[in-house]
Amino acid sequence: NAGVTQTPKFRILKIGQSMTLQCAQDMNHNYMYWYRQDPGMGLKLIYYSVGAGITDKGEVPNGYNVSRSTTEDFPLRLELAAPSQTSVYFCASSLNPDGYGYTFGSGTRLTVV
Amino acid sequence: AQSVTQLGSHVSVSEGALVLLRCNYSSSVPPYLFWYVQYPNQGLQLLLKYTSAATLVKGINGFEAEFKKSETSFHLTKPSAHMSDAAEYFCAVSAMDTGRRALTFGSGTRLQVQP
Numbered sequence: 585n586a587g588v589t590q591t592p593k594f595r596i597l598k599i600g601q602s603m604t605l606q607c608a609q610d611m612n613h614n615y616m617y618w619y620r621q622d623p624g625m626g627l628k629l630i631y632y633s634v635g636a637g638i639t640d641k642g643e644v645p646n647g648y649n650v651s652r653s654t655t656e657d658f659p660l661r662l663e664l665a666a667p668s669q670t671s672v673y674f675c676a677s678s679l680n681p682d683g684y685g686y687t688f689g690s691g692t693r694l695t696v697v
Numbered sequence: 698a699q700s701v702t703q704l705g706s707h708v709s710v711s712e713g714a715l716v717l718l719r720c721n722y723s724s725s726v727p728p729y730l731f732w733y734v735q736y737p738n739q740g741l742q743l744l745l746k747y748t749s750a751a752t753l754v755k756g757i758n759g760f761e762a763e764f765k766k767s768e769t770s771f772h773l774t775k776p777s778a779h780m781s782d783a784a785e786y787f788c789a790v791s792a793m794d795t796g797r798r799a800l801t802f803g804s805g806t807r808l809q810v811q812p
Contacts, residue, residue: 624706690739
């Protein structure tokens with residue numbers, strides 16, 4: 585009964601480095617999402633996927649990339665990290681976002697220095 | 698496009714007092730509406746959801762919300778606050794007018810409960 589698993593929980597990156605935030609779900613959900621949470625700003629959608637092989641941009645996709653090769657996994661790639669990417673990142677999945685809402689992971693706190 | 702406005706970034710109540718957290722939405726089509734709660738250093742948990750059945754929706758931990766189409770509101774209430782209710786609360790909307798199957802979140806309201 586793992587739900588949505590995010591790794592790592594914490595990470596410090598130097599400017600210009602790259603990394604991948606991992607997200608896996610075991611509920612066979614087709615819909616998966618990446619949000620970032622900044623203080624006082626709520627959650628902003630970075631990328632989402634409606635099924636394996638299908639991804640689309642959200643509100644704030646610049647500086648990020650995603651892939652969805654399987655139903656279970658939805659990694660988020662940061663290329664050339666910048667201080668503006670310091671944030672808490674949440675992955676979520678859903679059977680149907682209208683009727684069921686989301687199941688969230690516990691988040692990854694990323695600091696870029 | 699849909700949007701959500703949460704009035705009041707911080708709300709403070711005394712233990713045992715009424716909790717009222719405000720949420721107004723904008724959508725050109727009938728929306729689906731959600732309230733989530735986030736405890737410190739955790740992810741978000743679903744409190745309740747409105748999916749066009751009953752306009753008064755009951756959720757977990759004694760919370761409820763009423764959908765009012767005429768006021769485009771979905772305010773969250775709880776009759777008597779408990780210390781354990783201290784958290785951040787997010788209202789979210791899902792609407793088909795953008796074609797994007799994703800939730801749009803408000804900026805959040807931090808609830809403080811005073812003893």
